[in-house]
Amino acid sequence: MITHNPAYAFQLLINGSQNLASLGLRLYLAPIFWMAGINKFNSFGDTVSWFGNSDWGLGLPFPWLMAALATATELAGAILLTLGLMTRLISIPLIITMLVAITSVHWDNGWQAIADAQAPFANSHVLSAPEKLAQARHILQAHGDYEWLTSSGKFVILNNGIEFATTYLIMLLALIGLGAGKYHSLDYWCARTLQNKKMIASLPATKQEC
Numbered sequence: 278m279i280t281h282n283p284a285y286a287f288q289l290l291i292n293g294s295q296n297l298a299s300l301g302l303r304l305y306l307a308p309i310f311w312m313a314g315i316n317k318f319n320s321f322g323d324t325v326s327w328f329g330n331s332d333w334g335l336g337l338p339f340p341w342l343m344a345a346l347a348t349a350t351e352l353a354g355a356i357l358l359t360l361g362l363m364t365r366l367i368s369i370p371l372i373i374t375m376l377v378a379i380t381s382v383h384w385d386n387g388w389q390a391i392a393d394a395q396a397p398f399a400n401s402h403v404l405s406a407p408e409k410l411a412q413a414r415h416i417l418q419a420h421g422d423y424e425w426l427t428s429s430g431k432f433v434i435l436n437n438g439i440e441f442a443t444t445y446l447i448m449l450l451a452l453i454g455l456g457a458g459k460y461h462s463l464d465y466w467c468a469r470t471l472q473n474k475k476m477i478a479s480l481p482a483t484k485q486e487c
Contacts, residue, residue: 292459299364300445307358309410309445310371314351319343324348350374358452361462368449375446390441391432406434420453435468 317324321344329340337343350370357367390397392406410432417423418482
């Protein structure tokens with residue numbers, strides 16, 4: 278339908294953008310949580326040890342329970358986000374998982390996930406990264422096939438800061454606000470089916486018979 282009402286056209290644009298944003302957020306986050314969950318599941322014993330060990334791990338209480346909850350949340354979250362089912366509800370435990378990751382895994386490393394001394398929020402570890410990377414590059418060029426080693430991409434230093442986990446958390450918060458979106462989510466079709474059933478149930482008996 279073509280309309281000459283700018284306000285109506287702008288509202289259509291907003292609604293369409295919200296639906297695309299919801300779909301994009303869900304499909305972006307789903308494989309991330311699936312890989313995180315499946316890696317924990319496939320090495321569950323090591324995951325429990327890492328969760329519980331205070332010397333080289335996280336030192337969390339009840340490590341088996343915490344590892345099981347994190348694994349189940351990420352796997353279930355990936356599936357439900359893909360389907361667009363219980364999107365707002367599953368976003369809550371996923372946000373909690375991200376908060377635990379931020380505070381217990383990444384916080385001490387600062388903001389950056391990949392060390393870049395030229396980018397904002399560079400801490401002392403990041404500022405010293407270029408010298409270490411240059412030395413590693415020199416060694417590999419002198420003693421290895423550097424062209425082959427870098428054929429799949431450049432070497433970087435992983436700083437493991439809060440950047441990625443915080444980004445995922447913000448995206449999950451957006452999904453709580455936006456919901457799963459129309460037409461492409463089971464949330465929408467379930468709500469629509471329920472609404473239709475309520476409308477039919479509220480009709481007078483004579484109209485239902487017709």
